[in-house]
Amino acid sequence: MRIARVEVGGRAFWALLEDETHRLRPINAPFAHWAGLTGAQALDALDLGPERLPRSAARLLPPLEPGGRVFGVGLNYPHLQRLGSTVPAHPLAYMKPESALVGANDEIHYPPLTTQLDYEVELVAVIGRPLLDEPRASHCLLGYTVGNDISARDAGKQIGRLDLLTQKAMDRTTPVGPWIVTPDELGVRGQPMLNMQLTVNDELRQQDNTRQMIFPLDELLNYLDARITLRPGDLVFTGSSHGVGLETGRFLQPGDRVDAQISGVGRLRNTIAAPRALSGARAKGRLGQPLA
Template sequence: MKLARVRDTQGEVFWGRVADDLQSVQRVGVPFALWAPAVARHGQAALELRGGSLALASLQLCAPVQPGARVFGVGMNYLTHLTRLGRTQPPPHTIAYIKPASAIVPPGGEIQYPAVTQQLDYEVELVAVVARALGDEPQASACLLGYTVGNDISARDAGKQLGSLDLFTQKALDRTAPIGPWITTLDEFGGAGQPAVTLSLRINGEQRQHDNTDQMIFPLDELLNYVDARIALRPGDLVFTGSTCGVGLEDGRFLQPGDVVEAQIEGIGVLRNTIGPRRVLSEHRATGRLGSPG
């Protein structure tokens, strides 16, 4: 099933179960902390749905992120991507980073073009949503609620002046992490284990990325354990799982203001966003060493 976080016409935000035809939503009647860990065992019954169905068209989709949850990302996880960037051998392990809540962008929302970059890039990614603490679970993916779509917007020129990686500037910028449109529960992917679904990304209708999640260098269980060994994952946390080839860094075709970006993953749906105007810093802030106004 699909679970969305929505806002109604009175401004109230709540979780709901999306109907199979994607036309309506029924409200979840219990707190997230109660239903999220129980969905894998009890399915829809754990949601205790209440009230009548609401037309999805009358609601605003929010990013499917529970307030207080953390958003993690990992990199270097598709060999075709690394090969096109000149690396022929897989790395010994992944790298990870954290995105702040201010980076999150809802479905249909505007992605900010930050003032500190001239090379704004895109990366479609499968995003794992945690349902319960991993603890001593032998298969980490069994602790997931399901998956959603993420677009890991990145400032590719971050760190060039340093000659080294600057993940803070590259990956943590405000309003650069679209997530959505909803979560598809783990059972629709065959349960725990490595998912094998097609993912793709289009810019203004032109396909730029296309691959399958079975091509990950580091399987999902390994990625989850990597993060959890450093920061214990909690219910609601999200983990971006890396992206494939076709990004702007490979051919210099970076995102521009006004671009319409559509990230799509089989079994979940399409996450559509627009690139906003370049942010311009005031003169006294634009002289900082991290960048210059766009």
């Protein structure tokens, strides 16, 4: 199944994307009734409405259930050695606010606190049910979607420390979508092995396969769940590969078109917006400015 979070006429809801017609059928059942099910059971539990909407009639939203959390993982592909890092003893994780997310075709904000805006195509796992005592954590997933973990690479340089709040969490900087694809639809059981790539203005910048993860998906999910119990609807970004701007010095600029795609899952098509200016009062929070 392909399940999208959409907005039509100001109303947000989940919908099933029908492969044969490419139309959207609204899902009437609450998310909790079907997110943890698989196959025919899940389809029966959706309580689909009779209406079929053309995709063009809906805005694709980030596929995040209201109340869901967003987790990220860094240093999870071999390119970290090109960046002067060694393989960590365990995953490096962080959280994003919901306000950091944008949809598959939305503009990406260019924050006023950076001049080094970078791209990172990533496979995103969507939690379907609590992990509890399930021996294979990935069996608890609803499915997968595509993420672009846009990063402010110059965050923290002035204090000589990692500043993940500025680097990863700024408003409307993280595209995710276009929908969730269930594991049975992908033919995935356990660790995904999916091709992913990213282009900027049609120039290929990143290309790899999710089999190259240093910490495989089950290990990432177990690591997170041991610290913060994962809940249905949570998103987990699983890390990105080589070719990022941090390696080449070629960062994103206003007006750039960024396409991120993962085979069998979908594609994000986003444009970088013009830089946003801070108000005078908020400029006190700018990097390098006094806070008092």
